[in-house]
Amino acid sequence: MPEVYEYLTEVRYPCDRAELLRRATAGGADDAVLGRLGTLPEQEYDSSDTVHRLLGQPEDPHT
Structure with a gap:
């Protein structure tokens, strides 16, 4: 399974769960x-x- 990161x-933090879902969808998740x-808390x-x-999950290796 691909890693979530x-x-x-393209996510800019801080952000909410809805933004994470929008960005992941736009990225082809x-x-x-x-x-x-x-499943993340709101x-x-x-x-x-x-x-x-x-x-x-392991942390993003790019941060």
Whole structure:
């Protein structure tokens, strides 16, 4: 399964879950990735590292 960060490269933080889903969709994310992002709490995210930590994924190697 592709890593979520591959679909969030254009995200500007802070942002909310809806923005993460919009950016991932625009980036061509599949249903599995969108489903994982959809499990995130409805809140503001300050960085990609926070998103990946909550998803239990390795942090974005590009940050």
